[in-house]
Amino acid sequence: MRERKGLSGFSKALQNEYLMLAIAALWTAYATVLYGVLRESHSYRPEMLLGGVVVAAVLFLLGWAHPALYLVGAFLVGLLNGIYAHTAHYWHIGDLPVRVETALDSSGGEMSEFFDQFVVHSKFAWVLIAYVLIALALGAWVWYLHHKHGQQTPPHPWRRLGKGLAAAVVVGGLGYWVVASSYPALALGVTSVQVYTRVNPVLKRKENVAAFMAHAGPLHCTAAFDKIVYVQGESANRDYMHAYGYDLPTTPFLDGLKNKVQIRAISPANQTMTSIPILLTPATVENYDAFYTSPSIISDLRRCGYQTFWLSNQLRYSPYTDTVSSIAAEADVVRFVLEVLKPSTTPPDGALLQLFSPDEIVPGKKQAFFFHLMGSHYEWSRRYPPDQALIPHPKNRIEEYVNTIYYTDHILSQLFEIFQARGENVLFIYTSDHGEWMTATAGGHADAHPYQEEYRVPLVFWATHPEVLRPIAEATQGRIVNTETLDLQIRFLLGLEDNPGISYSYKVLSLGPGRVIDYRDLPYLNHQETH
Ligand SMILES: [Zn+2]
DSSP: OHHHHHHHHHHHHHHOHHHHHHHHHHHHHHHHHHHHHHHOTTTOOTHHHHHHHHHHHHHHHHHHHOHHHHHHHHHHHHHHHHHHHHHHHHHOOSSHHHHHHHHHHOOHHHHHHHHIIIIITOHHHHHHHHHHHHHHHHHHHHHHHHHHTGGGSOSOHHHHHHHHHHHHHHHHHHHHHHTGGGSHHHHHHHHHHHHHHSOOHHHHHHHHHHHHHHHOOOOOOOOOOSEEEEEEEOSOOGGGOGGGTOSSOOOHHHHHOTTOEEEEEEOSBSSHHHHHHHHHSSOOSSOTTHHHHSOOHHHHHHHTTOEEEEEESSOOOOTTTOHHHHHHTTSSEEEEHHHHTOOSSOOOGGGGGGSSOGGGSOTTSOEEEEEEOOTTOSSGGGSSOGGGOSSSSOOSHHHHHHHHHHHHHHHHHHHHHHHHHHOSSEEEEEEESOOOEEOSSOEEOOOSSOOGGGGEEEEEEEESSGGGGHHHHHHHTTOEEEGGGHHHHHHHHHTSSSSOOOBOOOEEESSSTTOEEEGGGSOOSSOOOOO
16 A cells, blocks of 8 residues: 555656656756766866756746746756766866867867767766756656646746746846856856857967068078978877887887987977977967967978978867967968868878878978877877787777887888988977876876876987087986977077077976966876976
């Protein structure tokens, strides 16, 4: 008898439109936020629970006005909460505007790989999708009940719609102002709109550079290089390079490269879009804004009479936010593998060799080539042809990563040979935009609370006449060097600076401008570097 009573109580509850609406609103407002506050405290704060009261109340009022309005609201709140929870889970939120910029910068090929790794193959993502579907299913049930009880609805449904909407706006507006601005879905939604609609500093930079170059005269470069080859690596952590002491023979080319200057470097930031501007323009860790007002080393080279090439196996990101495209655009010739060769997805970096013909490398002519590799970016197993793996059947993520390092060394050797054969006086530079932390099951960079490994990069100089590199070799001997002033080292080698301007600073950026931290204070996975 008791059970039966319980059951009928349950089924009665199921038939109660407003009770079900309240449950739906609470589920949508709280499921991810409660989990976040309990388990992901790096990205959630307890006051978000208070914001949840406002969100639940607004959803309830919308549903009271009409269940369809609840569905719209629940979809938006659920989607934004889900994206926030997903980002918090994998990377931590850190600085929300910087996070949103990073997301807006992703597109095309990388997006499909991202989707594959972090959605299709992520249990966590599927749980979040279920969360949104449950929020919608509860709303659909409320709508069904609403329809079923339709005969009892008041004679003026429009009046009710107006009242409900007005109450939702008042409660939502006041609540947002008082407690709910940090609530995940609202903070994410408002920040996204702000990032989209603000005056875009990267587009503004393009105007600044064009205006500057229109009046800039030629520069007098005393250096006699006829070929400058700059290889911009991606996610390469020197801990996994044999040339830097790793056990496996991952860098046969660099190992055998005579007279190179090899430096124990750290990158100024742990993500591409922040790091490359600092490497290639006068911007530094503590003065990132210089990027927005200054041309890069590419424009300097043009003023020195070099024909400049930017050849990339990365994406031409959205011109709206992307900093790297902004620098690439300064070159005379800009080509992207994805646009020229039109592969369905980013191929291994060997494709870069098809982006130019050997005839374009003219002996004796001043030319500078910038190669932007995909290097060791996830998904690691896609970065090298299987038949060119050091470890043919990688058993874990680290072995896949090791294969990417080995393949990059092979690409370096190929580029080196091509330019060696056609150049008379060559300058060759290789570095990475940032490192990567790796474990047997996962790896990454761009974390809001980074590891030291996200900053450990190779930096290698080689020149046909090695004596030109001596001042750099002497100034760097064994020391940790921050690549934040790499542009100055290049300018020095060109004869535009009196000294190489090496930076020994341990200050680096976590993700974006302003978030200055000390490399020595960061946590680490395998070993610590303090000097
Ligand atoms: Zn990168």
